Amino acid sequence: MSTEHTVRSFDEELKTLVKTVLRMGGLAEAQLANAVQALVRRDSDLAGRVVSGDGRIDAIEQEINDFAIRMLALRQPMADDLRGIVGALKISSDLERIGDYASNVGKRTLVLNQLAPVKPVTTIPTMARLVQDMVKDTLDAYVERDLDKAVMAWSRDDEVDELYTSLFRELVTYMMEDPRTITACTHLMFIAKNIERIGDHATNIAETVHYLVSGNPLRAARPKGSGQGEFGDTLDDIQELNR
Amino acid sequence: MSTEHTVRSFDEELKTLVKTVLRMGGLAEAQLANAVQALVRRDSDLAGRVVSGDGRIDAIEQEINDFAIRMLALRQPMADDLRGIVGALKISSDLERIGDYASNVGKRTLVLNQLAPVKPVTTIPTMARLVQDMVKDTLDAYVERDLDKAVMAWSRDDEVDELYTSLFRELVTYMMEDPRTITACTHLMFIAKNIERIGDHATNIAETVHYLVSGNPLRAARPKGSGQGEFGDTLDDIQELNR
Numbered sequence: 001m002s003t004e005h006t007v008r009s010f011d012e013e014l015k016t017l018v019k020t021v022l023r024m025g026g027l028a029e030a031q032l033a034n035a036v037q038a039l040v041r042r043d044s045d046l047a048g049r050v051v052s053g054d055g056r057i058d059a060i061e062q063e064i065n066d067f068a069i070r071m072l073a074l075r076q077p078m079a080d081d082l083r084g085i086v087g088a089l090k091i092s093s094d095l096e097r098i099g100d101y102a103s104n105v106g107k108r109t110l111v112l113n114q115l116a117p118v119k120p121v122t123t124i125p126t127m128a129r130l131v132q133d134m135v136k137d138t139l140d141a142y143v144e145r146d147l148d149k150a151v152m153a154w155s156r157d158d159e160v161d162e163l164y165t166s167l168f169r170e171l172v173t174y175m176m177e178d179p180r181t182i183t184a185c186t187h188l189m190f191i192a193k194n195i196e197r198i199g200d201h202a203t204n205i206a207e208t209v210h211y212l213v214s215g216n217p218l219r220a221a222r223p224k225g226s227g228q229g230e231f232g233d234t235l236d237d238i239q240e241l242n243r
Numbered sequence: 244m245s246t247e248h249t250v251r252s253f254d255e256e257l258k259t260l261v262k263t264v265l266r267m268g269g270l271a272e273a274q275l276a277n278a279v280q281a282l283v284r285r286d287s288d289l290a291g292r293v294v295s296g297d298g299r300i301d302a303i304e305q306e307i308n309d310f311a312i313r314m315l316a317l318r319q320p321m322a323d324d325l326r327g328i329v330g331a332l333k334i335s336s337d338l339e340r341i342g343d344y345a346s347n348v349g350k351r352t353l354v355l356n357q358l359a360p361v362k363p364v365t366t367i368p369t370m371a372r373l374v375q376d377m378v379k380d381t382l383d384a385y386v387e388r389d390l391d392k393a394v395m396a397w398s399r400d401d402e403v404d405e406l407y408t409s410l411f412r413e414l415v416t417y418m419m420e421d422p423r424t425i426t427a428c429t430h431l432m433f434i435a436k437n438i439e440r441i442g443d444h445a446t447n448i449a450e451t452v453h454y455l456v457s458g459n460p461l462r463a464a465r466p467k468g469s470g471q472g473e474f475g476d477t478l479d480d481i482q483e484l485n486r
Contacts, residue, residue, distance in 0.1 A: 172429065176422045186411075
């Protein structure tokens with residue numbers, strides 16, 4: 001009886017943990033969406049709200065850490081249950097970074113709004129939409145414990161890297177054509193990099209989900225090292241030589 | 244008797260864990276030092292070795308994760324011991340990121356070495372030396388459980404951010420003066436950003452050491468949000484309004 005009670009209540013705690021991770025994920029998704037919208041619309045109010053909203057995500061991460069550590073200490077879980085807790089810790093750490101990157105996009109948008117607009121960079125919203133889908137799909141895969149969905153989201157990181165590479169080249173061209181756009185373009189470059197990094201963290205989450213559900217890592221055929229697409233083919237050759 | 248044996252052998256396991264974290268830290272320090280040396284000397288061989296050397300750091304992180312999770316599962320530690328294990332996990336995750344950033348500096352150096360040299364950017368090695376000291380000091384603080392040393396290293400992140408800001412401005416000026424340097428300068432900008440981010444991770448490690456030794460967080464007066472020094476004063480004002 002007492003055992004059954006402990007078991008049920010451990011499951012409830014695990015559910016609470018998953019729900020809190022999802023709440024954090026929802027906030028991170030919203031922060032990213034708002035940051036990109038603020039950028040596209042040159043909306044400093046919204047950008048400011050993104051920047052000041054990051055603290056909420058950090059607070060939830062702390063909550064998850066404390067809760068998970070308490071569970072580890074009091075429940076002494078094994079195997080699957082232990083993976084569930086460690087997985088929540090890993091995912092919340094990735095979500096915290098996603099929140100940081102979104103907030104950084106907000107900060108840079110505030111700066112960009114004080115400069116003359118650069119010609120419309122449509123690749124950034126396209127990239128952002130792709131990354132938003134990845135974040136959403138990996139979180140769905142997490143709650144549904146859906147291996148296929150995790151792998152599918154994971155494999156899209158290549159597309160993000162390709163968009164980032166073409167955007168990087170586009171921005172270098174703009175800067176060369178009109179040096180007055182250099183400051184704005186460097187901020188756009190860092191914004192694109194931030195979004196590309198969010199894609200990497202979504203990839204991490206997909207890997208964690210894979211590990212949680214299957215017990216095996218999804219590392220072997222990782223789409224891209226650390227998303228350094230702007231180096232082009234030459235670097236791949238150089239790296240090949242160094243292997 | 245049996246209890247004493249368990250206790251002693253748990254302590255031994257903790258020591259092994261700390262030693263492995265330190266080995267990982269030593270590698271990360273070496274990777275950073277080599278990456279900066281490769282950049283300064285335009286040494287592509289060395290840069291290539293940095294890039295290909297990152298896998299070793301990742302492998303040690305995996306080792307630490309596995310070992311720590313096994314300890315959590317089998318030993319069911321409480322309080323101090325639990326903090327020791329969670330702390331090792333956190334620090335190894337920061338060291339893994341430091342390794343990634345060093346490897347990225349290596350990759351960008353390979354690209355830079357195929358372009359004409361930009362005028363000597365002396366600020367980068369200065370920044371790197373400061374960040375290397377921070378990493379070294381936080382690892383010393385970790386092994387010596389030295390609170391003062393951790394706080395001292397932690398407080399130096401402001402200097403790094405200042406150097407980064409001045410470097411950012413310097414590079415924008417170079418690009419405006421001579422648009423042919425734009426590609427090289429953007430890589431130097433990302434290199435500087437990588438080094439600045441390594442400083443942030445050293446700051447994280449100092450915070451973890453503080454938590455490990457004192458049981459209390461060192462978050463309240465964090466030197467800088469996420470090191471966005473290049474935004475200048477205007478942004479601080481805007482952020483102030485949004486608080």
